[in-house]
Amino acid sequence: MGLIGIAYAMGTTGQNAAQGAGGGLAAxxxxxxxILIFYFLLIRPQQKRQKEHRQMLANLKKGDHVITQGGLHGTITGLTDSVVTLEIADGVRVKVQRGYIVGVVSPGKDKE
Incomplete structure (x- = not known):
């Protein structure tokens, strides 16, 4: 190995060491x-939807027309902390876990 080979080997080692120090942060x-893109596109909107759903569940009251996750439309006739009693037809009442209420609908849309 000649003088040029030794100088080349020494020069590349020095350059790689300098790149390694700054390259770690750049990597x-x-x-x-x-991570920021995932947070703003996936995590933050999901947390916002969960907060709105919890708020909707907390504001349920008798007489509200709701739809369940299973697709049942009904009117709330009774409420407890965890169970909602729905009247889905005249004289037909079912009990549903409060968390399975998807949304409150207007009475006009319930009949469509």
């Missing part, structure tokens, strides 16, 4: 950006 930038 994490795409990872940090991906």
């Amino acid at each position: 994490f930038v795409p990872l940090i950006l991906m």
Whole structure:
């Protein structure tokens, strides 16, 4: 190995060491950006929907027309902390877990 080979080997080692120190931080930038994108596109909207759903469940009252996760439409006739009694037809009442209420609908949409 000649003088040029030794100089080349020494030069690349020094350059790689300098790149390694700054390259470590630069390698994490795409990872940090991906985490931020996931947070703003997936996690944050899901948390917002969960908060709205909890708020809707807390505001349920007798007489509200609701739809369940299974697709049943009914009118609330009774409420407890965890169970909602729905009247789905004249004289037909069913009990549903409060968490399975998907939303409150207007009475006009219930008949469609």
